[in-house]
Amino acid sequence: MKMMNVLSKKKLGVFLQLCFLLCACSEKTLREGSSTSIVKLNTDDQQQLVVDNGIVSVTLSRPEGYILGISYNGVDNILESENKDDRGYFDVVWNKPGKTGNFSRIHGTNFSIIAADENMVEISFLRIWTPSMNETDAPINIDKRYIFRSGDSGFYSYVIFDRPEGMPAVEVDQIRYVYKLNKDMFKYMALSDTRQRSMPAMKDRLTGQNLAYPEAVLLTKPIDPQFRGEVDDKYQYSCENTDNNVHGWISFDSDEPMGFWLITPSNEFRNGGPIKQDLTSHVGPITLSMFVSTHYAGKEVTMAFEDGESYKKVFGPVFVYLNTDSSENDNSTLWSDAVQQLSKEVQSWPYDFPQSKDYFPPNQRGMVFGRLLVQDRYFKGGRFQYTNAYIGLALPGDAGSWQRESKGYQFWTRANAKGYFKIDNIVPGDYNLYGWVPGFIGDYKYNATITITSGGVLNLDSLIYNPPRNGPTIWEIGIPDRLASEFHVPDPYPTLLNKLYSEQRKDKFRQYGLWERYSDIYSDADLVYTVGVDKNKDWFYAQVTRITENKTYEPTTWQIVFEHQNDIITGNYTLQLALASASDANLEVRFNDAGVDPPHFATGRIGGDNAIARHGIHGLYWLFSIDVPSNVLVKGQNVIYLKQSRAINPFQGVMYDYIRLERPPIT
CATH class of the missing domain: 2.60.40.1120 (Carboxypeptidase-like, regulatory domain)
Structure with a gap:
């Protein structure tokens, strides 16, 4: 009997150890994404609902569709704790033709369950436009969808825009999802392998000094003294669509380091093509999913709908991904895991699980x-x-x-x-x-x-x-790649630094205030470039206005000096002039006569990409093939005058991509 009791105790001990291991494995599997976790939808509350897949639990307002809370890894809500309608939302910037812009958070009016079982839940928050909304909401039916699947450490969202025939005209400038995270938790931002850093707080911007462009603030009284004297501007964290696929925040203030990531597996629904630039994450802490915007392009990329024009499009899905690192390693572990998750999402694209008939599987x-x-x-x-x-x-x-x-x-x-x-x-x-x-x-x-x-x-x-070409090359300046990065990007002012880019020379153009360096470097006379002597790095990256002693602005005129050693050939030469950016500019071109009026060529007023002010190295691409009559050139020294004639503020100007002079064609 005694022996049996001993054996029973041993067996009981083994049994308890096995139970402990099974529980531990179960917990680990759940947190890593178990295919056996069950999705639960709780709609008992008439004003909100909760969807829980065993890993992530999300609370949404009903029928509006605002995300009120995200519970993950033992934290009740990783979103901001203040205004409940200001945590996770979808918004549109729009206007009637010829009117100023309106900012609208899309407030669902009809909630419905599209699909629901233990493996997946898809829910809809539909805003149907009616004529009574003509002054307050864009004339588009907007359906916000959320998808929760078992085993996912996160959730998917997408939006359906629908304009049946008969709706009034409208212009749409911006479409996006916004997530505002808990500011006491998330203080480290990651955009790429090299663009990561601890970030200042939103309060730091409120106590800072506003700079020349509205979004830029010099941090003068930050909570954390390491940020004192730095510039913060959300546009410093922009990137091109082709690279805007995973970004987010890391918290080191929870029991385990935690990451919040916005993953975009495809650019098919974004506007402007692969090299259009847009916002990512920025001080808040805020994470954005940008579908459409006029950033780095201007009103030329506005979605303009005429009276009665019908339209339908699906934006997304995108994936909100959460991860933890129980080993308490540094930020690189969570970032690397997010990049791996991006790879999985890309391999799964296009998804086969969205239930909308407007989404193409x-x-x-x-x-x-x-x-x-x-x-x-x-x-x-x-x-x-x-x-x-x-x-x-x-x-x-x-x-x-x-x-x-x-x-x-x-x-x-x-x-x-x-x-x-x-x-x-x-x-x-x-x-x-x-x-x-x-x-x-x-x-x-x-x-x-x-x-x-x-x-x-x-x-x-x-x-x-067959690229544009009329004759052999006489000379060229730059590299035809739609960027101004090969030219001289000056060092920033030491008092206006963002330290993220202090050691990254290739991203130096993202520093604030570089446009003002032109007036410092060329204080007495404008840039003169001599072909065959000067190099690309002798060409300033942007032709901007010059600030005068009385704080006004004046046009600048650059010169290209070149020797034509042979006799001038009768016929038209060609100046191929490619611009990487234009911001409210008028570029006038003159040959060997700086005062001829009208100029030999002028672009007219072009561009609204704001790439100069918003720390871009390009905006929209412009190409001008300019006929140059042989009688305006001479054998010997010639000068081409490039005058940017609009000068109201410091942000007007152009960036050059490439310039080439061609002789008349060989017959």
């Missing part, structure tokens, strides 16, 4: 493939060049119109080193095929409309791009 999409070669008869003997071209499908339009297009879907890829490309998962519809090639100027457009059908595959074989 994988089996309803098409594919295009082919090869794009470049042939420039004055480059390398006119031989075909392999390219790593950008190739994309967008709504039909002129060559290059994709960068100003905001209504339709866009599908982009990069050709390989030999020019082969494949674009898959294309939503059915009519498109033009567009392209542009780093190293060559201009825009490619396939000469026919492409119709994508459900499940269709289209082989375009070999395509040839």
